[in-house]
Structures are given as structure tokens and as C-alpha cells.
Amino acid sequence: MSDEEVLLEVTNGHLNTGLRGVPVGTCRTSFVTPTEGVHYCGYPINELTNFSPEDIVYLLFNKELPNPQQSVEIREDLAKRAKIPGDLVAVFRTLPKYGHPMDWLSVAIHTIGMWETTGDWKEDAMNLIARMPRIMGLMHRVREGRDEDIPADDTSLSMVQRFVSTLDLDEIDNDKMERVIATYLVLHMDHGGGNLSTFTGKAIASSKATVYSAMAGAMNALSGPLHGRANQSCLEFVLKIGTSDPVEVERFVRGELAEKRPIFGFGHAVLRSEDPRATTQFALGEEICPNDENFKIIRTLREVAPRVLAENPKIRNPNANVDIASGALLHHVGLEDPTYYTTFFGWARVMGIGAQIVDERTVFRNGKGTPLYRPKYYAEQQTLRHVE
Ligand code: AMX
Numbered sequence: 001m002s003d004e005e006v007l008l009e010v011t012n013g014h015l016n017t018g019l020r021g022v023p024v025g026t027c028r029t030s031f032v033t034p035t036e037g038v039h040y041c042g043y044p045i046n047e048l049t050n051f052s053p054e055d056i057v058y059l060l061f062n063k064e065l066p067n068p069q070q071s072v073e074i075r076e077d078l079a080k081r082a083k084i085p086g087d088l089v090a091v092f093r094t095l096p097k098y099g100h101p102m103d104w105l106s107v108a109i110h111t112i113g114m115w116e117t118t119g120d121w122k123e124d125a126m127n128l129i130a131r132m133p134r135i136m137g138l139m140h141r142v143r144e145g146r147d148e149d150i151p152a153d154d155t156s157l158s159m160v161q162r163f164v165s166t167l168d169l170d171e172i173d174n175d176k177m178e179r180v181i182a183t184y185l186v187l188h189m190d191h192g193g194g195n196l197s198t199f200t201g202k203a204i205a206s207s208k209a210t211v212y213s214a215m216a217g218a219m220n221a222l223s224g225p226l227h228g229r230a231n232q233s234c235l236e237f238v239l240k241i242g243t244s245d246p247v248e249v250e251r252f253v254r255g256e257l258a259e260k261r262p263i264f265g266f267g268h269a270v271l272r273s274e275d276p277r278a279t280t281q282f283a284l285g286e287e288i289c290p291n292d293e294n295f296k297i298i299r300t301l302r303e304v305a306p307r308v309l310a311e312n313p314k315i316r317n318p319n320a321n322v323d324i325a326s327g328a329l330l331h332h333v334g335l336e337d338p339t340y341y342t343t344f345f346g347w348a349r350v351m352g353i354g355a356q357i358v359d360e361r362t363v364f365r366n367g368k369g370t371p372l373y374r375p376k377y378y379a380e381q382q383t384l385r386h387v388e
Contacts, residue, residue: 015378019194025370027193028363029060029355034272038191045187046276053159053185053351054078057129060190060355061122079155081130082162086115088135089150092142101139101343102223106216108135109350113212121361124211125354132347133159137166140340160185169334176288177333181344183284184326187277188345190352197222201353202360203373211357218353219346228342228349230264235294235327235338237264244296250304257308265298265324266305267317274319281325285332294328 007023014022029041036044040056041063048056051065058066058074066074091111095104112131118124134153141147151168154161160182164174193199201218205211222228241252253263268275282302285295302320309318327341335341361369 019199019375024375025193025360026364027356028063028359029352030190030192032192032270034270037271037276040190044276046280049183049186049280051186053182053189053348056186056189057351057355060352061126061358075158077126078130078159081127082134082153082155084112084115084131084134086112088112088138089142089147092138093147097143100223101143101340102219102229102346104139104143105135105343105346106219106223108139109212109219110216113210113216117210117212119210121205121211122358125358128211128215129351129354130159132350133162134166136343136347137163139343140167158182172334177335179288180284180329180333183280184330184344185348185351187280187322187326188348190349190355193356196224196227197349198353198356202357202370205357205361206370206373211354214357215350215353218349222346222349223342228345231323231326231341231345232338234264234323235331235341238294238297238301238328239338241297241301244293244300246300246304249297249300250308253301253305253308257312263305263309265301266309266320267315268319268321271319271321272317275321277322278320278324281322281329282320285325285329289329289332292328292332294331295325298324298328 008021010022030038032038036046038045040048041059043059043065048059051059052071054074055066055071057078058064058070062070088108088111092104092108095107109128112128112135113124116127118127138150141150151165154165157165158178160178163181164177191198193202197218200221201214204217205214225233241249243249243252256263265278282299285292285298289295301324306318306320309315326344327338330341330344331338335344364370
């Protein structure tokens, strides 16, 4: 691609459209195609689902899958970085319980950045990734009023096991919970360069604010209902349906459409077939919870909704998206409150956004980094005038 190649002729019609489709940069960690969905460093996501989150962190930062030795080393490296350099429980205790968990997550990331920032992009990104399992576990515990006798962070465990052991819930199948969360993290880590949270994180980092400030901002972007919080809405939608009877589900879907409400968990801005991340989670659900009530509802929805949505020619993809199944699986393994679901999305994205920030700050433009973001805005309804 030469510097002179024309990629897009920008017209008036592009203004005030949220930069949709306007090329602004390159991405080395992932890309999305209409049929196979997201690919990490060239690998279609459905080929990566059996790797551990640690191995995918290695891939996103090094652009190659780790060999067995490198796989051990990345785990050891993350374990060394895991200690949170301050009393996060004390900070969490000061936050309003009615605040959304995404706001808590953002505050936690920002607070840790105040306690300790090395100033080295990769160091800070890796340190934050290593601390996320504990941040997530402590957040759950304090919000649930279980902020005493929290088990010590056992850094010999995997990232997901550290979260599950911090949570330390009774009557939970820890193995199942670990499997669902590990799959969730791998599927959600990255999704190209231009999604809002990733773009926001990179834009903030372009000012040479810290990784922690950039990531707190990225989490704020992810928290919106049009972005990450859609996964919370999805399970709330499934709970509202309340039946897996195909006739009833179809009646419900048609009723929602008649009321001009979205059918959550279906449709996509880029994909034109079922999202492979949905396919993977459906397969996992068939294995671990085929008779779960919510799973039965989404199984029926997967049959009914695409057929009904396809009746509207405006809908470019009537098929299931990533959010349809994740909530039902998290609910099944004991994470029953949908308001937390976007924080798992945030946990996963810290890894992809971290890798993209490191690329933009230390690799692009021969290592000089992408300059301070500064897109152009035209003045509107502002004729020059003076105070009389
Ligand atoms: N239910 C109802 N209407 C839908 C629909 C759905 N599942 N999917 C698309 N449509 C509508 C759009 O709202 C749009 O209507 P409009 O012309 O009146 O604005 C029209 O069909 C054309 O939409 P599109 O070009 O096919 O998709 P899009 O890029 O505009 O929107 C998305 C994509 C995901 C926002 C949309 O499919 C949607 O709202 N889905 C339901 C909510 C949902 O599941 N969100 C999670 C998204 C997953 C993700 O990306 N993380």
C-alpha cells in the first residue's frame, strides 16, 4: 500500500457519522471478516478456542502462538506482576453499591494507575492484565458484602483460577465456571482496531496519558448500552422471554419487533453469518448445560429469530451474534447477575486493547508511535460575531 493510494473519498455525507467506515489506521492484532468473524493475528477465532487466555495474550503481544516453553514463561511473567500495589478493597468499600460494576472497574483501573505507573507501555499493559483477575474477584466480593476473609491471591494458578478462587463461592462447580470464563475471555479479547472502546483507549494513549488512564477511558466507552453493555441486555431479554416453547418465543419476537424493540443477540454491523463466537458458545452450552432453562430459550431463539428477522430485508444479518449465548452460560455457572457481564467483556478487552496500545505507541511509524489523535471538525452554525 503506497502512501499515495486513495482509500476513501471523504464526502459531506461522512460527517457526523461517527467515523463509520472511514479508514484511520492499521491494526496488527485482529481483523473481522463478514463470514468468519474475528481473527487474531491471522487465526480465525474458531481455531483458537481451546487455547488458554494466557496463550492468547502471548499471541496478541508477540503475533505468534507460544511454543510450550513460551507458554510456561508467559504464565510465570504474569504471576510475577499480579500483586496490586495498594488496598483496593478499602477503595471499593467507599464506592456506592448502586453504581454500575463497569464504573467500579474503571475506578479500580484508574486507582491502580495512581498507585503505580512505570511509564513503559508494555510493562504497564502486562501489569494491568496480570492484576485483572484479582480486581474482578475483589469487586464481586465487596459489592456482595463478602469483603472479609478473602483468600490470598494464589499466583501459581491461571488467571481464571485466580478469579474463581478469589470469588470463593459455595456450591459452585469451579471447573465449569473456569471453562466458561476462559472461553469467554479468549472469544472477547479483541475485535479489530476501530470498535469504540479500543479506539477510545488508543486515542487517550496518543496523548501519552498512562496505560491505566487510557484503559479506564476504554472501559467507560465499553460501558454504554450500544457497545459492551449489550451483553447485559441480552440475558435480561432472555429472562424476559421466560419460555423455550417455539410458538411462544416466535410470538414474543414478533411482539418486540412490532413495538420497535431490538431482538437482542441477533444482527451485526460487519458479520453476515452467525458469529463463530456464538457458534462456539452454543457448542459449549450443549456440552455443559443442555437442559438449563435459559440455554433452552436461546436454543429456540437461535431457530426462530433469524427466520423472523429475515422477513425484514433491511436487516443485513438476521443471525446470532456473540452476545446471545454468553449470558446464559455465565448464569448457568453461578454468575447470575447480568449487571456484571460487561465487566467480563472489559476484563477480556484489557488484553486486546493493551496489545493495540503497545503497538501504536511503540511499533507504528518506525517506533515513533502514532501522533496525537486530531481528526478535523468543521464549524457549523457559528457565524463570526462579537460581544457588543
Ligand atoms: N432486531 C431488530 N432490528 C434489527 C436487528 C435486530 N436484532 N438487527 C438489525 N436491525 C435493524 C436495525 O436497527 C436497522 O434499522 P433502522 O434502519 O431502522 O435503523 C436495520 O435493521 C438495518 O440494520 P443492519 O444494517 O442490519 O445492522 P446495524 O449495523 O445497523 O446494527 C446491531 C447492528 C448489532 C446494532 C443490530 O443488529 C442490533 O441492534 N441488534 C440487536 C442488539 C444486539 O444484539 N446488540 C449486540 C451486538 C453485538 C455486538 O456487536 N457486540
